[in-house]
Amino acid sequence: MAHSIKISYSACHGCVNCIKSCPTEAIRVINGSITIIKDLCIDCGECLRACARKALGLDDDDWELIYTHGLVEAIPDPTFFAQFGSFWYPDAARTALSDRGIDLLVDESEDAFDLAAYASARIIEESSSDHLPLISTYCPSVIRLIQLQFPELLSRIIPVENPLEIAAELWRSRTKSYAPLTLFAPCPAKITLIRDPIGREPSPIQHIVAIRKVVHTLMASGVKVSQFDKSLPSNWRFATWAIRGGETKHISKFASRELTVLAVSGLRNTIDLLQQLELGRFRGVDFVECRTCDLGCFGGVAAPESRFLSHLRNRHVETEWSLTPERTDELASMYDRTKLWKTREPIPSKQRLPLSSDLTEAMSRMKQMKAIFAEMPHIDCGACGRPSCKAMAEDIVREQGEITDCVFKLREGISSLANQILSLANAQPHTLKKSRI
Amino acid sequence: MLGLSSSVCRRAAIITYEAEMNLVIHGGGGKIIANIDQDSVEIMTVDQGPGIPDVGLAIKEGYTTASDHAREMGFGAGMGLPNIKRNADVFEIDTEVGVGTTVRTVIYFQSGQ
Ligand SMILES: Nc1ncnc2c1ncn2[C@@H]1O[C@H](COP(=O)(O)OP(=O)(O)OP(=O)(O)O)[C@@H](O)[C@H]1O
Ligand code: SF4
Numbered sequence: 001m002a003h004s005i006k007i008s009y010s011a012c013h014g015c016v017n018c019i020k021s022c023p024t025e026a027i028r029v030i031n032g033s034i035t036i037i038k039d040l041c042i043d044c045g046e047c048l049r050a051c052a053r054k055a056l057g058l059d060d061d062d063w064e065l066i067y068t069h070g071l072v073e074a075i076p077d078p079t080f081f082a083q084f085g086s087f088w089y090p091d092a093a094r095t096a097l098s099d100r101g102i103d104l105l106v107d108e109s110e111d112a113f114d115l116a117a118y119a120s121a122r123i124i125e126e127s128s129s130d131h132l133p134l135i136s137t138y139c140p141s142v143i144r145l146i147q148l149q150f151p152e153l154l155s156r157i158i159p160v161e162n163p164l165e166i167a168a169e170l171w172r173s174r175t176k177s178y179a180p181l182t183l184f185a186p187c188p189a190k191i192t193l194i195r196d197p198i199g200r201e202p203s204p205i206q207h208i209v210a211i212r213k214v215v216h217t218l219m220a221s222g223v224k225v226s227q228f229d230k231s232l233p234s235n236w237r238f239a240t241w242a243i244r245g246g247e248t249k250h251i252s253k254f255a256s257r258e259l260t261v262l263a264v265s266g267l268r269n270t271i272d273l274l275q276q277l278e279l280g281r282f283r284g285v286d287f288v289e290c291r292t293c294d295l296g297c298f299g300g301v302a303a304p305e306s307r308f309l310s311h312l313r314n315r316h317v318e319t320e321w322s323l324t325p326e327r328t329d330e331l332a333s334m335y336d337r338t339k340l341w342k343t344r345e346p347i348p349s350k351q352r353l354p355l356s357s358d359l360t361e362a363m364s365r366m367k368q369m370k371a372i373f374a375e376m377p378h379i380d381c382g383a384c385g386r387p388s389c390k391a392m393a394e395d396i397v398r399e400q401g402e403i404t405d406c407v408f409k410l411r412e413g414i415s416s417l418a419n420q421i422l423s424l425a426n427a428q429p430h431t432l433k434k435s436r437i
Numbered sequence: 438m439l440g441l442s443s444s445v446c447r448r449a450a451i452i453t454y455e456a457e458m459n460l461v462i463h464g465g466g467g468k469i470i471a472n473i474d475q476d477s478v479e480i481m482t483v484d485q486g487p488g489i490p491d492v493g494l495a496i497k498e499g500y501t502t503a504s505d506h507a508r509e510m511g512f513g514a515g516m517g518l519p520n521i522k523r524n525a526d527v528f529e530i531d532t533e534v535g536v537g538t539t540v541r542t543v544i545y546f547q548s549g550q
């Protein structure tokens with residue numbers, strides 16, 4: 001599993017704020033700087049939020065290079081339109097940005113998100129009640145979390161592709177163009193979605209840049225988007241996917257019966273919900289939408305605008321929710337004709353490497369690990385560069401650490417050594433008279 | 438950490454739980470033995486309790502002789518043995534009335550379940 005977090009070793013001062021923020025305990029601070037355990041990172045961005053020195057950043061592509069290279073064919077993440085002083089209506093933004101050498105794929109985005117919502121509704125309706133609720137595939141960070149910590153829920157992930165990728169494929173099949181596509185991404189998770197796709201061939205998208213960089217360039221160039229022209233159709237239902245609940249609302253519009261849906265955002269809510277789902281709660285619920293970021297993708301670490309403001313802007317946008325029969329027919333035929341909406345392969349589980357490939361050896365190491373852990377102070381201070389005493393004990397049996405990395409064990413060691421020295425010092429040679437000591 | 442799939446862990450937990458409850462409720466206590474091999478785990482419960490007169494009947498869903506007391510605590514749905522059978526790759530009962538009962542199950546780590 002790859003991740004899209006970049007470490008600046010010069011900025012890192014070896015504090016341990018990031019290791020505590022990581023929900024999967026993927027970070028260590030060894031020899032004064034950070035290492036990320038690739039297999040454990042879910043790209044949620046929590047460590048970027050926790051680091052005051054900005055030692056952690058996004059590993060995206062070089063925006064300057066892409067922008068100066070000619071026309072940019074861009075897939076705008078739904079969060080893109082609310083990053084400026086007002087809400088940029090997608091059609092108006094497309095017109096304004098075409099002068100700047102950026103072609104926003106608005107039509108394809110509309111179609112792709114409509115198609116994904118339509119397909120989801122169909123799949124939910126066709127599933128028997130013991131296979132429900134199904135889980136959204138939209139947040140790649142949630143998918144990684146499930147692969148890693150909730151493998152029993154993998155079969156509940158709805159087999160619908162991420163609409164950002166569907167948009168790319170629709171564009172390619174319509175234009176027959178080989179031009180590279182660039183995604184404006186709000187988070188490291190969507191960068192990894194493109195770079196290291198799960199359960200599919202290489203992504204149809206070639207470049208990914210943080211929305212932050214694009215917004216800065218555009219703002220610096222003084223671009224203005226003219227006010228909304230009411231005569232334009234307002235079918236940017238896809239823009240609502242940036243807010244928690246947008247996806248479920250969209251899906252519900254295509255369902256022929258009333259769906260019972262849950263939408264949660266934020267890491268803690270996501271983990272709680274998945275835990276409860278694993279215990280078999282939520283009978284009677286049809287679909288759950290989880291986003292690891294607070295408020296949904298507006299809370300993504302690569303979105304520059306205050307999530308509260310962008311959320312506010314999006315909520316006040318008029319969107320057309322009633323679908324014409326022609327539109328529904330069009331989607332039905334896209335759904336039947338193309339299989340673009342369908343995930344290619346089932347998503348595999350991705351647990352951390354076992355303590356040993358040999359079961360007997362792994363069990364003996366686990367026993368060792370428990371014994372080491374029992375001797376530790378259990379205060380999870382982080383001074384060893386590990387998120388917890390348990391992680392420290394595990395690193396020791398994996399031969400990635402020493403017991404003396406624990407400052408308390410080191411102190412114990414020194415104190416017992418000091419006692420030995422003292423008793424050695426007190427032992428007197430027989431040739432000396434007692435009084436001389 | 439051991440590299441076992443979550444389904445193997447889930448199945449082993451269900452079997453152990455159900456077999457343990459039977460041991461306590463019906464068998465009057467006994468031993469649980471787990472033998473872990475490279476490619477399978479064997480879970481056995483052994484008791485010197487009353488034994489099961491009709492095994493064919495006992496493994497039917499809903500069959501139970503649990504006391505009212507056990508039922509009050511939420512046991513006695515007659516689902517334990519069927520549940521064990523469903524989750525095990527090998528399922529054997531060796532029992533004699535008045536002597537005791539041994540339930541032996543094996544889960545293979547690579548079985549498609
Ligand atoms: N170890 C045992 N010794 C004697 N009888 C047993 C033993 N295990 C099961 N039985 C008999 O088999 C019956 C069925 O067992 P089973 O585990 O399927 O259901 P239960 O224990 O009665 O209810 P539940 O497991 O659903 O709480 C029991 O009621 C009991 O008569
Ligand atoms: S909630 Fe949205 S922005 Fe945050 S990690 Fe998931 S996809 Fe990315």
Ligand SMILES: [Mg+2]
Pocket residue numbers: 455458459513516517518
């Ligand atoms: Mg029972």
